[in-house]
Amino acid sequence: MRKIYLTIIGVIILTALFAEYPDGNVILGRIDANMNARTTKSTTTMIVQTRRATRTMESINWSQGSEKSFSEYTAPARERGTKMLKDGDNLWIFDPSTDRTIQISGNMLKQSVMGSDLSYEDFMEETSLRDNYSAVVKGELVHEGRDTWIMELTAKKSTTSYQKIVLYVDKERYVPLYEERYAKGGKLLKTTRVQEVMQSGNRWYPQKILYKDELKDGKGTLFIINKIEFDVKIPAHIFSKASLKK
Amino acid sequence: MIWKLAWRNIQGAGLRSLINIIIIALVMIGIIWSQGMYEGWMRTAERESREWLNGDGRITHKLYDRFDPFSWDKSFEQIPENIQDLVDKGTAVPVLITSGTIYPEGRMISLIVKGIPAGQQFLKLPTAVLADGGDDIPALIGSNMAKSSHLKEGDIVTLRWRDMHGAFNAADIRIAAIMKTPYLEADNGQVWMDLERLQLMKDAPKTATFIVIKDAGDVPQTSDAWTFESIDFLLRDMHAMMKTEKTYGYLMFALLILLAMIAIFDTQVLAVFKRRKEIGIFAALGMTQKQIIRMFTAEGMLYAVFASVAAGILGMPLFIYFGTVGYRMPESYQDFGIEGLSEAVIFYYTPAMIISTVIIVVVITAFVSWIPTLRIARLKPTDALRGRMG
Amino acid sequence: MKEILISTRKMTKHYPAGEGKFTALKDITLDFGKGEFTGIVGPSGSGKTTLLNIIGSLDTQSEGEVIVLGRDISSLTTKESAALRSRDIGFIFQTYNLLPVYSVYENVEFPLLLLKMPEADRKKAVTEALEWVGLTAKIKSRPGQLSGGESQRVAIARAMVKKPHIILADEPTANLDTENSMNVLQTMQNLNRDMGTTFIFSTHDAKVIGFLQRKITLVDGMVASDEINGAAG
Ligand SMILES: Nc1ncnc2c1ncn2[C@@H]1O[C@H](COP(=O)(O)OP(=O)(O)O)[C@@H](O)[C@H]1O
Numbered sequence: 001m002r003k004i005y006l007t008i009i010g011v012i013i014l015t016a017l018f019a020e021y022p023d024g025n026v027i028l029g030r031i032d033a034n035m036n037a038r039t040t041k042s043t044t045t046m047i048v049q050t051r052r053a054t055r056t057m058e059s060i061n062w063s064q065g066s067e068k069s070f071s072e073y074t075a076p077a078r079e080r081g082t083k084m085l086k087d088g089d090n091l092w093i094f095d096p097s098t099d100r101t102i103q104i105s106g107n108m109l110k111q112s113v114m115g116s117d118l119s120y121e122d123f124m125e126e127t128s129l130r131d132n133y134s135a136v137v138k139g140e141l142v143h144e145g146r147d148t149w150i151m152e153l154t155a156k157k158s159t160t161s162y163q164k165i166v167l168y169v170d171k172e173r174y175v176p177l178y179e180e181r182y183a184k185g186g187k188l189l190k191t192t193r194v195q196e197v198m199q200s201g202n203r204w205y206p207q208k209i210l211y212k213d214e215l216k217d218g219k220g221t222l223f224i225i226n227k228i229e230f231d232v233k234i235p236a237h238i239f240s241k242a243s244l245k246k
Numbered sequence: 247m248i249w250k251l252a253w254r255n256i257q258g259a260g261l262r263s264l265i266n267i268i269i270i271a272l273v274m275i276g277i278i279w280s281q282g283m284y285e286g287w288m289r290t291a292e293r294e295s296r297e298w299l300n301g302d303g304r305i306t307h308k309l310y311d312r313f314d315p316f317s318w319d320k321s322f323e324q325i326p327e328n329i330q331d332l333v334d335k336g337t338a339v340p341v342l343i344t345s346g347t348i349y350p351e352g353r354m355i356s357l358i359v360k361g362i363p364a365g366q367q368f369l370k371l372p373t374a375v376l377a378d379g380g381d382d383i384p385a386l387i388g389s390n391m392a393k394s395s396h397l398k399e400g401d402i403v404t405l406r407w408r409d410m411h412g413a414f415n416a417a418d419i420r421i422a423a424i425m426k427t428p429y430l431e432a433d434n435g436q437v438w439m440d441l442e443r444l445q446l447m448k449d450a451p452k453t454a455t456f457i458v459i460k461d462a463g464d465v466p467q468t469s470d471a472w473t474f475e476s477i478d479f480l481l482r483d484m485h486a487m488m489k490t491e492k493t494y495g496y497l498m499f500a501l502l503i504l505l506a507m508i509a510i511f512d513t514q515v516l517a518v519f520k521r522r523k524e525i526g527i528f529a530a531l532g533m534t535q536k537q538i539i540r541m542f543t544a545e546g547m548l549y550a551v552f553a554s555v556a557a558g559i560l561g562m563p564l565f566i567y568f569g570t571v572g573y574r575m576p577e578s579y580q581d582f583g584i585e586g587l588s589e590a591v592i593f594y595y596t597p598a599m600i601i602s603t604v605i606i607v608v609v610i611t612a613f614v615s616w617i618p619t620l621r622i623a624r625l626k627p628t629d630a631l632r633g634r635m636g
Numbered sequence: 637m638k639e640i641l642i643s644t645r646k647m648t649k650h651y652p653a654g655e656g657k658f659t660a661l662k663d664i665t666l667d668f669g670k671g672e673f674t675g676i677v678g679p680s681g682s683g684k685t686t687l688l689n690i691i692g693s694l695d696t697q698s699e700g701e702v703i704v705l706g707r708d709i710s711s712l713t714t715k716e717s718a719a720l721r722s723r724d725i726g727f728i729f730q731t732y733n734l735l736p737v738y739s740v741y742e743n744v745e746f747p748l749l750l751l752k753m754p755e756a757d758r759k760k761a762v763t764e765a766l767e768w769v770g771l772t773a774k775i776k777s778r779p780g781q782l783s784g785g786e787s788q789r790v791a792i793a794r795a796m797v798k799k800p801h802i803i804l805a806d807e808p809t810a811n812l813d814t815e816n817s818m819n820v821l822q823t824m825q826n827l828n829r830d831m832g833t834t835f836i837f838s839t840h841d842a843k844v845i846g847f848l849q850r851k852i853t854l855v856d857g858m859v860a861s862d863e864i865n866g867a868a869g
């Protein structure tokens with residue numbers, strides 16, 4: 001019996017020694033570098049698949065760092081002209097049917113954006129993984145034909161919304177292909193699945209992403225980037241409240 | 247003498263008098279009835295509020311704003327020691343509030359999570375069901391909440407909340423009981439669980455958002471973070487609503503009084519016109535104009551006096567019925583979420599309300615019956631006798 | 637010489653008529669003594685009613701002087717004239733003028749109520765008065781249930797119940813048939829004889845003439861003749 005135990009322990013130690021995984025935090029830095037740009041301009045399609053219906057919405061978006069973003073919905077007709085401005089901790093929405101701008105705050109932040117699996121809160125999340133999490137590579141996996149690292153991220157501060165995140169990161173392209181966000185107690189809350197990836201210059205970027213609130217029914221929300229430009233020049237007035245009403 | 251003659255005239259006028267008396271009596275019954283309703287409604291709502299949630303007032307965290315869920319994440323603090331003493335004595339009940347989201351059958355519903363000691367005694371909430379259930383988290387909801395969220399007793403549902411630092415957390419809760427409470431503020435859009443459990447879930451031990459006090463007389467001094475809210479303060483919205491409701495009620499009855507008075511006025515104008523020959527006879531027999539005017543006015547006033555008696559007699563069964571059995575709003579109204587309407591409202595009458603109604607109606611009636619008689623003063627007895635107006 | 641209860645001196649009454657005025661009575665100078673049973677006769681429109689109304693202080697003259705029971709009618713306040721009517725003058729009208737909503741008893745009782753007579757005295761007086769006119773059986777009836785003759789007898793009872801000095805009767809028989817007229821006249825005459833009440837009444841009814849002690853004829857508002865009936869004197 002003793003021999004068997006020793007053998008098992010030996011094998012485990014050996015495996016651990018040979019599994020020379022890279023430093024998770026370094027990978028987080030590479031991901032941030034790949035995913036975050038100084039500015040972006042994109043056109044996107046959002047497909048919300050609820051139990052009852054599927055809704056497709058199109059928008060043009062501008063962003064600057066993780067601080068500022070501005071979106072204008074172009075389709076469907078009902079949502080056309082709806083605009084959303086994020087500036088730091090503030091979020092405003094302009095509704096053309098009432099010709100009113102409202103600031104989203106309090107309980108409204110918990111509501112979903114146009115019925116999708118994303119809440120306004122999710123829009124307000126910080127985007128830098130490196131700053132907020134420390135990561136450990138737990139293993140590797142071939143995910144949908146790509147070699148990935150399995151990484152476990154733990155929040156550095158107790159104030160971070162998701163205290164634990166699991167990522168499958170493309171070893172070559174540094175795109176997180178699959179993401180699980182957990183509650184503090186360990187319950188899975190949200191998943192993100194990158195279905196297609198595209199290349200822009202020398203950066204790889206997710207093109208089709210499926211967001212899913214795991215507590216909610218439905219097939220999730222599909223987010224498609226039709227066109228994206230990085231580090232373009234964006235006039236400052238885009239990120240002003242005045243542009244909501246235009 | 248004048249009253250005797252007036253009474254004779256009223257008797258003599260028979261049916262016409264009876265109709266006038268009944269109209270005024272109905273108006274009086276209506277006024278007293280509706281005042282009794284408002285008073286009873288207010289008392290019911292106030293009693294419910296005291297019994298179910300507000301006690302004799304509460305000590306509330308200064309930052310708490312019940313209409314702003316954003317404030318809930320900041321508006322709690324450790325229960326001060328001297329108040330904890332009251333809690334230990336059983337004369338205070340701490341409540342901790344946080345916002346959360348539940349996912350019954352995959353739908354998403356934002357709600358208020360309220361923590362209250364399972365062992366508390368003096369609020370009517372059946373909190374005993376919240377006592378530790380081992381692995382699962384027992385929760386209590388009201389029947390309205392059950393209806394709107396389609397939750398049944400025994401259902402297990404995922405609750406997501408943020409702890410006091412801001413991190414998301416989620417756990418399954420079990421609907422241990424569905425309570426029928428008339429006090430909607432303890433029902434709509436909320437779920438109750440054990441205080442200690444919620445403190446743990448929020449990672450905020452020994453804290454509360456407000457502490458319900460059993461006796462406003464022994465509220466101890468607290469730090470600046472807390473403020474005492476009297477029951478009147480807590481009921482201010484209801485009082486304000488009641489005031490508008492009452493105003494509308496009064497307006498309606500002012501209208502009814504007006505109609506009744508138009509009837510009286512009409513009767514009087516007609517009487518002065520139709521009875522001008524009679525007025526001539528009265529004059530010929532030696533009545534002064536003043537006496538004649540007083541007699542006509544007295545007739546009108548007697549209507550009101552008899553109407554008061556009639557209102558007492560006719561209205562008594564109605565008043566007693568609503569004062570004992572009370573009135574239940576139709577179910578459809580209960581969904582409006584107006585406090586004090588989900589259980590039968592027992593009408594409540596005060597002497598002041600009855601006396602003021604009688605006085606107002608009698609005075610107004612007297613005035614209205616007096617105005618038309620002013621024509622009598624301009625009437626010459628000889629013209630009156632010939633059946634002509636002056 | 638009999639005691640004079642009523643006297644008029646050059647009394648004239650104008651009524652406003654369109655732009656100008658109409659003279660209903662002109663220069664009436666008359667005296668009426670205590671216990672007289674006097675008729676004022678004359679065609680319709682000759683001013684009989686007007687004269688009675690002024691004597692009864694229901695109206696005032698335009699010119700001249702009217703003294704009733706020692707008081708100048710034109711100087712009385714409305715309250716004083718009402719008091720005079722209620723105490724000292726009884727009225728009887730052609731159309732009876734009973735109070736329709738009151739019973740016979742209540743009609744007769746009414747003047748006594750105005751005098752604030754105590755209940756027991758009232759009852760006695762009313763019963764007596766109704767006995768006088770022979771209507772005790774109809775005590776509870778309403779005026780609408782009475783015949784013309786009965787109604788006028790109730791009116792007589794009402795006029796006499798307070799035992800006034802003067803009863804003024806304006807064509808009391810004009811609406812009655814011969815039998816009832818006679819009955820009413822007889823009642824008034826008995827009253828005049830037994831209680832000494834002064835009666836002045838207007839009439840243009842020929843049957844009445846025989847009952848009169850004194851007959852004053854008015855024509856166009858002026859006294860045409862003033863005769864004492866010898867037989868009755
Ligand atoms: N109030 C009045 N206004 C105007 N004219 C009147 C009034 N009363 C009576 N007259 C007129 O005065 C006259 C006398 O009327 P009256 O005294 O009633 O007469 P009689 O009683 O003899 O029929 C009549 O021409 C009548 O039209």
Ligand SMILES: [Mg+2]
Pocket residue numbers: 681684685686806807
């Ligand atoms: Mg006449």
